Amino acid sequence: MRRQTDLLLAAASWLAGVGVLFVVGALVAFLASRSAHLLSAELFFGDVTWHAAVFGGTRVFEGIWPAVAGTLTLVVLSSTAAIPLGVAAGIYISEYAGQRFRTVVTMMVDVLAGTPSIIMGLFGFSMILLLRQTFMPGATTGLLLAAACLALLVLPYMIRATQNAIEGLPLSLRLLGPSLGMSHTQAVTKILVPSASRGILSGAVLSLGRAAEDTAVIMLTGAVATAGGRGPQSLTTKFEALPFSIFVTAAEHNTVEELNVGFAMALVLLVLTASLFTGSLFLQRSLERRWKA
Amino acid sequence: MESVVAVKGLNVWFGHAQVLSGVDIEFRQGELTALIGPSGSGKTTLLRAVNRMNDVFSGVRTEGEVALSVNGATVDAYGDRCDVARLRRTAGMVFQTPNVLPTSIRQNFTVPLRHVLGLKKSELDSRIEAALREVELWDEVKERLGAQAQTLSGGQQQRLCLARALSLEPSVLLLDEPTASLDFRATRRIEHLIVRLKESYPILAVSHSLGQTSRIADRAYVLNSGCVVETLDRHDLREPELLHRLAEDLF
């Protein structure tokens, strides 16, 4: 009986693992089958050379480069704000906050994590309205606002991941620092946070992915279908971004080939997030290697 | 000058539960002092009261006096002027299960040496070597200081922890069942080391075995339900009948 349960459980886990592989594989295969013939420099830059588009500021009207540049900028901006802030908040909550404060803040973080992204977008949008009516009549939606709202969207994941990673460390590791005469802050920065870095990384990966794919936030805070054929030019301009362009393409395409461009953009977005994940993994592993060596 | 630690009228509560009641003990350089008693009797708590490690847990309350007299100067661990980080460095601690940092062997020393003692890079190597030699681990690991500490055997890890404590130049050693997780040979090796170290440091060691205590201790306090119920000197510890009775009563 016991043996059968074990076998069943093993089989179920195996199936689940294979299932995930299958779903992801099928997704990529489908996207590729619809867009493989489009994958070339032309997809990105149209008839402009990549060099002229990326460095020369030449406008690209026939390619997805502006959207790629927009998404990259958005992700970089929002993570630069959300990751350090989230890690710091997570450390504070798990290691410094008092019991009551921790309970309250943990609840707030949960509320924030449960907020639909459309609400976050509306929040950004209303903030601009408020600014316009008060002391910034010229305020308008744009890159910075979108990045800020995205940062707010991913902040709770970052806080939660950091907090869980640190609170999940074994008691023995927690006792080690103080037993050696380290101050609390030394123990936190030299032992606990480095030991928790893998858990923190998984929060960062989740945040990067969420910031890259979210559409609801950016469509209310500054994303547009065409932004003059260039990537973001300043923090206050409107911008193109892959998820929004995919959405627009899907909603408004006239021919199958136009829709195929949408699938190509989806594939590019997938590759882009995968590269960001890989990048952050390498960063974490190299930091960890330095700490462990 | 000889070093002595004296615990007087110690009471410890975890929340509402009183874990130690009116404990008076003393341990000094040149002697190995053992704490024995059934599990849950408060041995670990008593050990941790000496370097205030109980304070790491929330809801702990401690009353009483722990006086460390080192080189003629006396510090009260629970006095107002006690620097807790310094106290903990003064009282080197080894845990029941080997508590190595999940890093290289070298890093196990550099993290505390650099951040607690503020040593410079150039001072590290000789300090690490001296500590590892003191626990007879140097020859086993000198070729692979960069290897992960967790790849060492249990006994080696425990000696590493002892070396790490020694590298901080403590005045007192607190050992919590340091051989509980080790096999016979590794146990004997650590016992041998501890006996040698007692000449230099006052050592308080929790022991899980009466056999071990009678083998190496010079004095033992028997704890039961948070009270010291018996004090045994060297003579008592060689008395088979007394030990037999204790074993019946306590374990």
Ligand SMILES: Nc1ncnc2c1ncn2[C@@H]1O[C@H](COP(=O)(O)OP(=O)(O)O)[C@@H](O)[C@H]1O
């Ligand atoms: N951190 C803690 N929080 C609450 N109770 C504790 C804690 N540590 C120990 N205790 C309690 O104190 C008593 C003595 O524990 P301990 O000192 O570990 O005993 P021993 O080392 O003799 O087995 C036990 O009843 C235990 O449950």
Ligand SMILES: [Mg+2]
């Ligand atoms: Mg114990």
